[in-house]
Amino acid sequence: KNEVEQSPQNLTAQEGEFITINCSYSVGISALHWLQQHPGGGIVSLFMLSSGKKKHGRLIATINIQEKHSSLHITASHPRDSAVYICAVANTGTASKLTFGTGTRLQVTL
Amino acid sequence: GAGVSQSPRYKVAKRGQDVALRCDPISGHVSLFWYQQALGQGPEFLTYFQNEAQLDKSGLPSDRFFAERPEGSVSTLKIQRTQQEDSAVYLCASSLGRALKYNEQFFGPGTRLTVL
Numbered sequence: 001k002n003e004v005e006q007s008p009q010n011l012t013a014q015e016g017e018f019i020t021i022n023c024s025y026s027v028g029i030s031a032l033h034w035l036q037q038h039p040g041g042g043i044v045s046l047f048m049l050s051s052g053k054k055k056h057g058r059l060i061a062t063i064n065i066q067e068k069h070s071s072l073h074i075t076a077s078h079p080r081d082s083a084v085y086i087c088a089v090a091n092t093g094t095a096s097k098l099t100f101g102t103g104t105r106l107q108v109t110l
Numbered sequence: 111g112a113g114v115s116q117s118p119r120y121k122v123a124k125r126g127q128d129v130a131l132r133c134d135p136i137s138g139h140v141s142l143f144w145y146q147q148a149l150g151q152g153p154e155f156l157t158y159f160q161n162e163a164q165l166d167k168s169g170l171p172s173d174r175f176f177a178e179r180p181e182g183s184v185s186t187l188k189i190q191r192t193q194q195e196d197s198a199v200y201l202c203a204s205s206l207g208r209a210l211k212y213n214e215q216f217f218g219p220g221t222r223l224t225v226l
Contacts, residue, residue: 096166
């Protein structure tokens, strides 16, 4: 079992839909990243969080430390949101290196 | 200011060739990480530097992989005698802080290596 599991692996939505991507992890963490990766492009950090909830524009990220679970929500989705979204955790103890999920490929259509 | 840069962006190598991939971290960032991302997978940790010291190389898949950061700034990942299974995107990330506390990592655009 991977230390970081994401669901769903693939997601297709129509423009305007509310989207949720889930991430579960099995280790103690000091921080969790939500990352965005466009085809052929590098990785952009959307959020780094260790507790609670963060919001940036149409994006919301939440984390429940006790349940070892995080969610990324996109409100009023748009085709430009189409990308791969990756959850990554920094384990307590190692503190430095990130362990990544396999990503969720999101396609938003008109 | 400039972000993390990597060069080349794309590299095609014949099996058996040696390749060198370069990473320029954000100026002043102490920590530097290399990750390997196979097609359709999430990135996986290769190695970590704090300044010029390579503190963790547990993710390097074989002794054909070697990384250095001699002056604590630019880093080079070298792969000797490339094999087809080395084909992947190689990502570099840097962060400001030191090992005891997690500091946000900033990623470069990656180098896509294709071994024929």
